[in-house]
Amino acid sequence: MKTITEERLENFKLWLRNDVRANEGTVNQYIDKLGTLEEFLGDGEITKESLEAFKSWLVEDRHYKKSSANTFLFAVRGFCRAMDWEPEVTVTAYSVEPTLFNDGGRYISRADYQKLVSTALYLEDYRMVMMIQTLCHMDLRFSEMGLLTVEAVREGKISITRRKHTRELKIPDYLQESLLAYSSQTGIEEGILFCTPVGNPIDRSNMWRNLKQLCRLAGVDEERVTLQKLKMPRMHDYYPFYPVVDCSME
Numbered sequence: 001m002k003t004i005t006e007e008r009l010e011n012f013k014l015w016l017r018n019d020v021r022a023n024e025g026t027v028n029q030y031i032d033k034l035g036t037l038e039e040f041l042g043d044g045e046i047t048k049e050s051l052e053a054f055k056s057w058l059v060e061d062r063h064y065k066k067s068s069a070n071t072f073l074f075a076v077r078g079f080c081r082a083m084d085w086e087p088e089v090t091v092t093a094y095s096v097e098p099t100l101f102n103d104g105g106r107y108i109s110r111a112d113y114q115k116l117v118s119t120a121l122y123l124e125d126y127r128m129v130m131m132i133q134t135l136c137h138m139d140l141r142f143s144e145m146g147l148l149t150v151e152a153v154r155e156g157k158i159s160i161t162r163r164k165h166t167r168e169l170k171i172p173d174y175l176q177e178s179l180l181a182y183s184s185q186t187g188i189e190e191g192i193l194f195c196t197p198v199g200n201p202i203d204r205s206n207m208w209r210n211l212k213q214l215c216r217l218a219g220v221d222e223e224r225v226t227l228q229k230l231k232m233p234r235m236h237d238y239y240p241f242y243p244v245v246d247c248s249m250e
Contacts, residue, residue, distance in 0.1 A: 001045045002047065002085055003045055004038045004041070008079075012082045023177055030078060030079070033071065033076070034075055034079055036072060046076075046080065048090065051073075054072075055069065055094070059094070066094035067094070067240065073091065077091075106233075107136075108136075110239060113239050116220060117129055117132055118242075119214060119217050119218035120132070126185070126186075130179065130194070131145070131194050134148065136231065136233075137239065138169065138175065138232055139232050140232075142204060144158075145202065146192055147159070147160060148179075148192070149191055149193060150188060150190050153193060156171050156173075157169060157170050174241060177243070178243045178244040181243075181244040211225065211230075
C-alpha cells in the first residue's frame with residue numbers, strides 16, 4: 001500500500017539530502033507537511049483521489065491560501081517521486097491568481113512568469129527554469145550571468161561591477177540551495193553555472209531564441225516578454241519560487 005511509514009520517511013530524508021542536496025531546514029519542513037497529509041489520510045492510502053481530496057481540504061477546511069496549500073502539494077509530490085509512485089498519484093498545484101502589480105510593464109507579469117516557469121518544468125528544461133528564476137529573484141542582469149559561477153554560488157555571493165563601482169550581491173538562501181542542486185544534477189562542479197557544452201556563458205541571441213520558443217509553448221505573447229523584463233521587481237515576493245526539488249510540479 002502507498003502509505004506514509006517511518007521507514008519511508010527516513011528514505012525520503014536521505015533522498016532529499018543526497019539526491020536533491022536539500023538543507024536540514026527544507027527536510028524538516030517537508031516532513032512536517034507530510035505529517036499533515038498523514039493526519040488527513042488516517043489509515044487511508046495515497047491515491048490520486050485522496051490527494052485531490054487533501055488538496056481541497058487544505059483550502060476549504062484548513063483555510064490555507066492556495067499559494068500556501070501548494071507548498072504542501074510540492075512536499076507530497078517530492079515524497080511520491082522519491083517512492084517511485086509517479087505519475088499514477090500525481091495532482092496539479094493550484095493556479096494562483098496574479099496580483100495587480102506590474103509597474104508600467106517594466107517587468108514580466110506574474111501570470112506570464114508562472115506560465116513560463118511551469119512550462120519549462122513540464123519540459124524538464126531545468127536550465128531555463130533556473131535562469132528565469134535567478135534573473136527574477138536577484139538584482140542580476142543577463143550580461144552578468146557569466147559571473148555566476150559554482151564557486152560564487154557556494155560562497156553565497158557574487159561580485160559585480162557597474163559604472164566603475166564594485167559591490168557584492170548576496171544570493172538568497174532559497175535560490176542558493178536550488179542552484180547547488182542544479183549544479184549537482186547537471187554535473188557542473190566548477191566555473192560558469194549556466195554555460196554552453198564548452199563552458200562559455202550562454203549567448204544572448206541563443207537565450208532569446210529559446211525564450212521565444214518557450215513563450216509559444218506556454219501560450220505567452222512574445223511581445224510581452226524580453227530579456228530586459230526578466231529582472232527582480234521592487235516587490236521581492238511578487239514572483240513565486242519553484243525549487244529544483246519540485247521540478248515536475250504544476
